[in-house]
Amino acid sequence: MIRGFGERWLVAAYGNAAWLKLLRPLEALYRRAMKRRAAAYRQGKRAVWHADVPVIVVGNLTLGGTGKSPLVAWLARHLSERGWRPGIVSRGYGGRAGQGAGYPLHVTAHTRIAESGDEPRMLARQTGLPVVVDPERPRGARALLEMGCDLVISDDGLQHLALGRDIELVVVDGRRGFGNGRCLPAGPLREPLSRLSEVDAVLINGKPTFEPPVGAWSFRLAPVRWRSLEADRRCPVMPLPFSGPVHAVAGIGNPDRFFATLKELGMEVRPHALPDHHRFTAADLTFDDGRPVVMTAKDAEKCRDLAPPGSWVLEVEAEPMPAFVEWLDQRLSGLR
Structure with a gap:
C-alpha cells in the first residue's frame, strides 16, 4: 500500500482526479515562475557555466520514476566503450554530504548513503565510473573534469539550468506518460509539455499507452540477473532462484512498474x-511467513545491512533502440 500524501497526490495526478482542478490557480503561478527563471538564464541574468567537454543531460518532465537511472548507467557504459571517459554528476537526493565529507562528493560503492543518496551510489557501483554529487551542478562537473573525464552526464539535470548542455534527453514512462498534462501542483509536470520541442531526444520506457511525441524513441528495462543481498551471489533471471510467493518491496518513484516486471x-x-x-528500517523488510523478499537495485543500496536472509535484488539494464544509439553516436562524433 502506498503511504503518504505525496504518493496519493501523485496517483491522483496521473489519474486526472477532478479535485486537482482546485489547484490550477497555483499551477498558473508555478508556470509563471518557471518561465521567468528560464528567461533569466537565457538572457544572462543568471549565470550559466559551460564546460570545455560535451555535457549530456538526462532528465524528466514529470515527478515519479521513469527508468532514468538505468538509462544513465547504460549511457555511461556505452560511452566508455566508445572511447570516452564519462563521469556522472548528480544532485544526490536524500544525501547530506554537507554535514560530512562536503561537496563536491566523489561517490564510490563504499560511500555512506546518508552522504551520497541511493541513486548516485547505485550508479557508481553499476558503472565503476566517476560519480560526483553536488547540488551546484557546475561545481560538480568541474570536479569530474579534474578527475580526467572528457564528457559529463548530468543525472536528473533537465531543470538545473546553471550547467550548460550540449544534448538534452527526456525520459518518459510508457505507462503513465504525462499524467493529466498539468504542471505542479495541479499535475505531475515539472515544466510545460511545450518544453519537449526544445530537447534533443525523448525516450519512452516501454510501450506507450499515449500518443508519443513525434520522433520519440523507445527503450526497455530488461531483467538481467538476480543478486543475493546476503551473499552477493548472482543467478540468471530464469529459472527463479526461489519458489512460491514473494514479498516485493519498492521505495521508488513508480513501484507498480517493478511489481509488473515481477509478474511478467x-x-x-x-x-x-x-x-x-x-529511509528503510528492518521492520519494513520483516514478515512472519518466511517468504523471500525481493527489491530493486536502488533500494538494495540502503537495505544491505537490514534485509533478512533470503532477500534478492532484481538487476535490470536499459536496452535502447538501435536507431537511437546510432543517432547518439553521430551527434557525439561532432563534439569530439
Whole structure:
C-alpha cells in the first residue's frame, strides 16, 4: 500500500482526479515562475557555466520514476566503450554530504548513503565510473573534469539550468506518460509539455499507452540477473532462484512498474510500496511467513545491512533502440 500524501497526490495526478482542478490557480503561478527563471538564464541574468567537454543531460518532465537511472548507467557504459571517459554528476537526493565529507562528493560503492543518496551510489557501483554529487551542478562537473573525464552526464539535470548542455534527453514512462498534462501542483509536470520541442531526444520506457511525441524513441528495462543481498551471489533471471510467493518491496518513484516486471516473470507477488527514497528500517523488510523478499537495485543500496536472509535484488539494464544509439553516436562524433 502506498503511504503518504505525496504518493496519493501523485496517483491522483496521473489519474486526472477532478479535485486537482482546485489547484490550477497555483499551477498558473508555478508556470509563471518557471518561465521567468528560464528567461533569466537565457538572457544572462543568471549565470550559466559551460564546460570545455560535451555535457549530456538526462532528465524528466514529470515527478515519479521513469527508468532514468538505468538509462544513465547504460549511457555511461556505452560511452566508455566508445572511447570516452564519462563521469556522472548528480544532485544526490536524500544525501547530506554537507554535514560530512562536503561537496563536491566523489561517490564510490563504499560511500555512506546518508552522504551520497541511493541513486548516485547505485550508479557508481553499476558503472565503476566517476560519480560526483553536488547540488551546484557546475561545481560538480568541474570536479569530474579534474578527475580526467572528457564528457559529463548530468543525472536528473533537465531543470538545473546553471550547467550548460550540449544534448538534452527526456525520459518518459510508457505507462503513465504525462499524467493529466498539468504542471505542479495541479499535475505531475515539472515544466510545460511545450518544453519537449526544445530537447534533443525523448525516450519512452516501454510501450506507450499515449500518443508519443513525434520522433520519440523507445527503450526497455530488461531483467538481467538476480543478486543475493546476503551473499552477493548472482543467478540468471530464469529459472527463479526461489519458489512460491514473494514479498516485493519498492521505495521508488513508480513501484507498480517493478511489481509488473515481477509478474511478467511469472512470480506471485505480495507488493509493498513505500515512498520514493524511503529511509528503510528492518521492520519494513520483516514478515512472519518466511517468504523471500525481493527489491530493486536502488533500494538494495540502503537495505544491505537490514534485509533478512533470503532477500534478492532484481538487476535490470536499459536496452535502447538501435536507431537511437546510432543517432547518439553521430551527434557525439561532432563534439569530439
